[in-house]
Amino acid sequence: MIKRPGTLAVELPFRVQTYDIDFAGHVSNLVYLRWTEDLRLEVLERYFPLSLCMESGYTPILISSSITYKRAVKLFDEPHGIMCVSRSGNARLTFEAEIRVGGQVMAQSLQLGAFVDLKTHRPLRIPEHVARAFDGV
Secondary structure, eight states, rough: OOSSSSSOOOEEEOOOGGGOOOOOOOOHHHHHHHHHHHHHHHHHHHSOOHHHHHHHOOOEEEEEEEEEEEEETTTTEEEEEEEEEEEEOOSSSEEEEEEETTTEEEEEEEEEEEEETTTTTOOEEHHHHHHHTTTOO
């Protein structure tokens, strides 16, 4: 379960499409990955917009992503996702997410992100405006 859901959190509803269903009759693993990416991009847009990052010469990147599947999401289910930034270090952010249907956790995700310089492609310390988003949290 997400430990600190109020920390730079977002929620998004998802719609299961017929093309999201695999041969076993439930949502494909790739769809869960897409949903967690949609959530991460929403966190970035809401709290540290990509346009501001790129104008400042850096961009967020994804270092790793893992998903633990608890229950199958099926056609006609109404999933929604919640994601928060659970930790901020000197150079990395940890994103935690859950996909839920009717309040029941269907999948959990953990993603690690960082920022890189657009010119050198080298990792950077967490940018100041991102670090400020954690003040008082």
